[in-house]
Amino acid sequence: MTTTDIRPDTGPEKAVRRPSRLLRNLSSKVAMVPLIFTALVIFLGGTIWTVVYSFTKSGLLPRLSWAGLDQYERLWSSRKWIVSIENLAIYGVFSLIGTLVIGFILAALLDRKIRGEAVFRSIFLYPFALSFIVTGLVWQWILNPELGLQSVVRDLGWQSFTFDPLNNPNIVMFGLLIAGLWQGTGLIMCIMLAGLRGIDEDIWKAARVDGIGTVKTYIRIVIPMMRPVFVTSLVLIAAGIVKLYDLVVAQTSGGPGISSEVPAKYVMTAMFGGQNLGQGFAASSMMLLMVVIILIPWAYLEFGGKKHG
């Protein structure tokens, strides 16, 4: 919104020609130049460069020797890539649902004005202060059958207890998920809590007068009112899912075998381990494509059409 537009037309200024659209708010536009430059050159330029080079035979260094769709053919015939995509889907779905549900429940519990709220809030938010590498290592130790959870429970007397997700290819993604949820829910909880605090007290009073139960009030009234908060959380969680890499490297390094590989790790391994930039670029272009396919229709619905509310 520009302030010039709403200024009432007073005598002398009426004669002044309205400034052209381009020059309006010149100072803020000048201030935006570095950002626009960054967005165009670094993000857009880098993206185009990557996509272009994904059609080449680039090895350790980028070279413009065309290979057509070879890199993509090899990518989609690679078992590891398929496994990576499946893993990302599993992790994505469970992490999205898990983080939202747990984050909301924790926030709702804290919102009930319990004693020592600040203490619990700090405890839940604390894991977020750790990097994924630390989180991954900590959970690698906790889930290690000889040192961690399994051995503790066995020492307590339950000898047959077995909990060893990181060495079982079928459930290794859930081992990662535990660590991911442990780290990520705190932040979402805080955002949700802020949203809950933004709900007018009168809504609660009105609901109470009408005799609506607490849980029902949350589900039917409060959650629909918190739509913007959920959108923010969703964007944060989704970004975390797509870039999932460091947690895997620290916790399982893709193992056992290739059962916890993720696309971002495929890209890194192809580019630097295999010294095959073309293959890595092809994989990262596919990652971009997937994000675009999911994001654009959603963003259009959310932000493009009529304003909600």
Place this chain on the structure above:
Amino acid sequence: MKLSTQLLAATAICAASSAGAVDLEVMHWWTSGGEAAAVTKLAEAWDATGNKWVDGAIAGGGDTARPIMVSRIIGGDPPAAFQFNHGRQAEELIDAGLLLDITDVAEAQGWKDIVNPPSLLDSCTVDGKIYCAPINIHSWNWMWLSGPAYEKAGLEMPTDWNGFVESAEALRAAGVTPLAMGGQAWQQAGAFNNVMTIAIAGKDAWLSVMQDKNAETVMGPEYTAAFEAYAAARELATGINVQDWNQATNALITGEGGAQIMGDWAQGEFAVAGLTAGKDYGCLPGLGLGAYLQTGGDAFYFPVNDDPEITAAQKELAALLLSPEVQVSFNSVKGSLPVRGDVDLTTVNECTQKGLDLLANGQTLPASEQLISPDTITQLNDLMTEFWNTPSMTAPEVQQQYADIIASAE
């Protein structure tokens, strides 16, 4: 001598050394106990020349370290020297003119005459120019046996792979996991690509696959036997879940694991733990079947630098790395073999002696890294680690996919 003269002399020495003292950052991935002890030897030798060794160790093995090194070189902030396995890993960096040509050092020091086997120097040579200083010979082709584990089972240590397989049941009965294998892909793939294939399929079949990229040989009877042995090894390795190779070696030291297929660098760990070769641990080069050593190893490369002082120091370091004293002190700690045939490792143990004998007899083969590209190695690593961790995957399946990768290799 008067005090003032002494002071003058001392100042002169300080001035002289500070003028020539150059800090060189050296990047490598030697971080396990034995490896770190060996690097200290290099650093000590370099510091003794009045220069300073700035250690740039990267934990996590070559697959983690190489990307970091390459990105620093491409990004214009290269270290003064860095470790690579010599072979095809640095090909493109050389093509792009990013690495220093050290042919003059090599000629001055007569590397052509002293480096043994000569293939090590060939791997450093591109278009007649030498770009790296080989520092050691590493061979993958060893199986290590745990003395404590065989003691527990009340057995003599076997003398070859077949004897080991036969002893597996008794080891299991004694509560020992017969084969200790780390969880990283390069270990699981290396045990097959470098050790079991050469030992079981034989030298000619291996060269046909790795050198000539002959996919038909992969489907042939020799390789079939190797794949079957590998599938059997997979069964023998269930029970120990560790990631790093030195953790698997540690299982042998404690007697939890019976044997490990791992390169000679494992010997550094036995040495750090104070074990004696032949008594506390045994070694079978080439699984005791066909004793050939692959002569891969580590080499130092030197990125091109604008500063002539650093360039001079890089060349000085290159010369130092191949000096007889450094070769002996470094390699005897690391458990690897020296790159020059004319040095005397007087204190070698039984296992190193076996390696030296094979070297002297010329029973050597190139390392896989010298024959196939990193891209192909990555593909093979992915395939073999998938097989190793997927019990439902059968030997014929993996054989077919292996052949496909070899067929498409450059």
